Amino acid sequence: MTRFAIQVLAMVLALTAATVGLPAQESDSDRRPRVLHLSGELSPREAVRVYSRVSGVIVKLAFRENWPYKAGDVLAEIDPVEYELDVQEARAKLESAESHLAAMEAGGRAEERVRAAAEVTGAEAVMKTARMNLDRQTNLFGKKAISQAELDNARRDFEVAEARLVGARKSLALVTAGPRLEERRAQKAEVERARAELKRAELRLSYTRVRAPFDGGIGQRLVDEGAYVLAASSPQASALAVYSNIRTLKAVLDIPEKEMPYVRLGAAARLSVQAAQGCTFPATVSNLYPYVDPKTRSGKLELEVPNQSVRLLPGMFVMAQVDCAATAAGSAAETLAGRLPGIGSRAVSSSPPTSRSAIPDPPEPARSAQDRP
Template identity: 25%
Template structure:
């Protein structure tokens, strides 16, 4: 019985082993192949010349802001604009009663005509009596009299012409025109009121030029001295000054979208504040900058970096150790590199240390990339 039991056990064990060997190929066939490394976009740092900059807070100021007044007395007849309207240089804004000034112009023109007739008559008499004098038919006294009359008439013509010009000027003052392209404020005097009659003439309205616009700021004396040091203590000429770029941004704007040039730098530091006044001129066609608004201002410090390394700002990450970039090494393995930052250039960030120009920086798919991961790098270009 025992022998029979042992044989049965051996047969069962042998059958189990056969079944295991038969199932093994199927099990090996179901094991998945290792996944391919993820494709990660990389780029080498962009190399270009950049200038060290200074960022300060300033204000926008109107280039021109004029209070419009009546230059001749009279009743205000018409207002030709809507409050807040944009106007062009030469547009008619106000009309003052013109009847009186038209009459004065006609009177001056009549006086000029009379003086011209008197001059022509005197000139004719001079010629006539000069001929009679040669024939000894008149005296020298008569000739001298008509010469005097001619010269007096010519002087009267000059005076009459001046009166005509003055009358035309006064008539032109009855139309108040826009002195430049700008935006009107609200009108301050209604039609029908007497204007221009007092020594302290009331303001009719105010017009403000918004394009271009000034951006003004004050830099500290230490910053001013640093700029001069970067320039080797050299003072810039006015032509050189007007070529220096200046950038501005509102508090809710990213980067510095408003670009212009430096227009004026005060010749001395204000002793009361210890600051130096600077002013830039910026195009403002869309009127995004309004006089009085606070702006961030960026100025060059005069120091130029010839071969700065720039990477996209989106490639930068941060942890407790500081700001870092992910770099793909020669073995296509991602490394973490802590870096030092320079200035911002548009959407790019200057890197002063931590990478070199041949490093492959991870610039996309950052959510998939991590230090120690083997990847398939896809080389791309950093946009300007």
């Protein structure tokens, strides 16, 4: 080996030794701001199928498609006659139970107490007469004026009169005191049961008016007036309409796995659609699902899209530009927490959604509050 070659080898070894133990440095490409170009589909932030909670004939559809409604507005009415009769029957049972309880607590009716007192008075008079007769017969028997049989008859009459008086006094005491404690408790429980039945009947009657679950509009009507519908608790129940809120939409986009560390919750985004070329619509990163498809090596990113002008419609294909952080997050947890100034942590879904549209017919969205039994 020549002297020059030895010098070159020594320089290489020295440089290698000098770099050992130094921390790895991020490249300039890792530090520059990133803008992701993604695509996806718009869908309502809230979308449900509206069901009736009671069975019956639809007597009125009070909605029109694509008209706005407020939460609680009446959308449809079910024939209420049967449920009104149930309320009347339940109210009558409650009044009967309350009357019975009032009679128990009053200790019986006044005429019953008068009758029981009269029986006691009569029994006392009979008892007095029987005692006087027994005393007289006893004196006569001592003088050998009557037989033993006559004395026995007088003693028997006295014992019968005494037993009658005891029974009359007990009856008066029961009428005055009223039923026993356990009987009154049982009747009070019957009153509470009747009151609960009345509330349940009134609740079923209120369900004959199907109301809007939230602010939104009807995307599609699924039944007509005069149709018989089953309650939502029935497996054969039919939805009345598709109801959604399209004034706030969401866009679920596929994001490459390598770009996920640069996304922060609350980051700004811009959308464009073919129906409004040249226009962009603001959006915000609202969710980053902690899931990566092992086949495509991509995750799911959700944008919240304000749509007060209703220029955007569910089902539209969108192109999105998402502003990302200049550096990658230190961990997946930091990425999901969205630790940016003014942006707090937010819960995320445990599984990726499937982009879908609720208009005209979304693939079985969740049932509304109206369809829960």
